[in-house]
Amino acid sequence: MKKPKINITVTKEDTGYSANTLVNGNFIATESETFEELKVSILEAVNLTFEEQGFVYTINELLFKYDLESFFDFYKVINAKALSERIGMNQSLLAQYIKGIKKPSAPQTKRILQGVQQIGRELSEVRFLL
Numbered sequence: 159m160k161k162p163k164i165n166i167t168v169t170k171e172d173t174g175y176s177a178n179t180l181v182n183g184n185f186i187a188t189e190s191e192t193f194e195e196l197k198v199s200i201l202e203a204v205n206l207t208f209e210e211q212g213f214v215y216t217i218n219e220l221l222f223k224y225d226l227e228s229f230f231d232f233y234k235v236i237n238a239k240a241l242s243e244r245i246g247m248n249q250s251l252l253a254q255y256i257k258g259i260k261k262p263s264a265p266q267t268k269r270i271l272q273g274v275q276q277i278g279r280e281l282s283e284v285r286f287l288l
Contacts, residue, residue, distance in 0.1 A: 161213045165221045166200055168193075170228040170258070177222075181207070193232045226270065230256045236274065245273035 166179050171189065177200040178187035186203045190196040197217055204215050230238065238256055242249040247269065254260040255270070262270065 159211060161208075163221065164204055164215065164219065165223060168196065168222050168224045168228045170225060170231050175228060179204075193228075225258075226255050226262065226267070227258045229274075236277070241270070241273055241277070244277075245269055 162181050164179055164181055166177050169176050174189060174191035175193055175196045176187065176189040177196050184207050186207050188196065188199040188203050190199050201215060201217050201220065204220065230236065238252055239249050242252040255262045
């Protein structure tokens with residue numbers, strides 16, 4: 159059996175974060191107060207699930223998928239106002255999406271994701287004078 163790819167869904171909860179995935183009929187879930195604790199906990203759960211098959215995962219092998227609230231809560235460094243201007247979205251509307259007051263449509267979610275990914279690409283190309 160080939161080592162399966164693991165896609166983890168992360169959701170912001172009232173008291174922290176939850177994570178879950180369904181892999182080869184195995185439902186794996188956990189929750190923690192912080193995202194750092196959540197990563198450790200979900201990695202342990204995944205490795206325990208696949209222990210009998212001899213698979214050992216590292217955190218870099220897990221693909222995390224976030225709801226907007228979780229993403230912006232964890233990546234506070236991303237300024238929602240600046241992002242809204244960059245993607246041409248009303249700042250108030252983006253704030254409502256981030257706070258979970260409103261749920262964005264698939265095209266709106268894609269628009270936000272593309273803006274965040276563009277920032278990531280730009281940051282990965284930054285060079286400082288030494």
